Amino acid sequence: MIHTHDRENFFPGRCVLVNGPVIVGAGPSGLAVGAGLKQQGVPFVILERANCIASLWQNHTYDRLKLHLPKQFCQLPYFPFPDNIPEYPTKYQFIDYLESYARHFDINPQFNETVQSAKYDKTCGLWRVKTIESTSGAMRREMVEYICRWLVVATGENAQKVVPEFEGLEEFGGQVMHACDYKSGEAYRGKRVLVVGCGNSGMEVSLDLCHHNAIPSMVVRSSVHVLPREVFGRSTFDLAVLMMKCLPIWLVDKILVVTARLVLGNIEKYGLRRPSIGPLQLKNSEGKTPVLDIGALQKNQIWRYQGGPRHQEVFRRWSRARKRRKS
């Protein structure tokens, strides 16, 4: 007979005892933790739901993407970028680098394993991490329970897409996609595209659409800090990091905003407003990343619907205009 307590603990899969940490996620952070542990000779297991390392970079980024920050800020510990890589690596160069990083440290994640739960068992001081095979279509998906003393969650800041509700989407008739599925503007030549969101993704997708002679418009919900990626040939981020070493954050913010104003002009003429809090302070308090501009701001073919109307109202107007054009 199985008691309730036993039933809770009953697990129909394999059980693996890990003599070190379990790391969830084989993205840059998971790999970096793995490399550190390898160097100390500590055994570990990396669990990854996708079938490759850095799956967000491999599968959910657009073709033209380049890192925003100079390479020295994006490299992982103990293994710098090769010298022949440019200052702002492309996504392909970044992925190659991560692949060689994993090879260099002989890191072999367990792919196609999705963590379903992780519970800390206080009585024995151990984590119980349950996974299920992620390969779809398998008749019986394998389940494994890992038991370990340490758990490292390295699942990423932006792994989960957020799609706002859109009333009237069924009647819209046009194609709708999230930025994580956008590859290039090639398919949108000559077409009107409404881009919802004015973060780095929204700005760069709009710029890519311009490069492909599509006609993007943007929905700008709130205020946003736009900084030039470079000032006098020097990375703005690099300058911010340098200034932070000797100046208070509010002053660095003031300098960044004044410099951005000198380089880019008043962003209100591009349909944008700046937040009252400075860019670094806003990043610290709300996690909101400033937009690092690589040319989208000044593309005057991008129309920006600013402020008041939320995506819903703009979308309704947009949808109606599309129907009028089609009829």
Ligand SMILES: NC(=O)C1=CN([C@@H]2O[C@H](COP(=O)(O)OP(=O)(O)OC[C@H]3O[C@@H](n4cnc5c(N)ncnc54)[C@H](OP(=O)(O)O)[C@@H]3O)[C@@H](O)[C@H]2O)C=CC1
């Ligand atoms: N080349 C690079 O290195 C790139 C880096 N990135 C990075 O990836 C991360 C994710 O960036 P991103 O994908 O842009 O996401 P963000 O969360 O940074 O931006 C999302 C944007 O969408 C807006 N938004 C959300 N919901 C709605 C809605 N319902 N109606 C209208 N607007 C809405 C937000 O407005 P609000 O502010 O009002 O919430 C915000 O402006 C960031 O750290 C970014 O810097 C992204 C692209 C390129």
Ligand SMILES: O=C(O)C(=O)Cc1c[nH]c2ccccc12
């Ligand atoms: O561009 C990105 O995706 C970044 O995350 C860059 C970034 C993070 N924190 C910052 C603070 C000031 C300027 C850029 C950044």
